[in-house]
Amino acid sequence: MSEATDLAERAGDRDPRVGLRAVSALRKLVEQLEAVQVRSARVQGWSWQEIAAELGVSRQAVHKKYGRQ
DSSP: OHHHHHHHHHHTOSSHHHHHHHHHHHHHHHHHHHHHHHHHHHHTTOOHHHHHHHHTSOHHHHHHHHTTO
C-alpha cells in the first residue's frame, strides 16, 4: 500500500497539478479495489443487496456496475 500512501500525500500537495493527478490516480485505484472486493463478495455468495449496503449505494447501482463481469 505504499503507492496509495504516496498518492495520498501527493493529493495534498500545494501544486494543484500534482494534487489533481494524485486524486485521479487514487480514484482509479479505489475503483480497482472496489471491483476486487465485489468479485470476492460474489464468490463468497453475497447478494447484490448485501454488497450495496456495505458500499452505501443501491442494489441496482452495484448490479448495473458489476453484474456482467
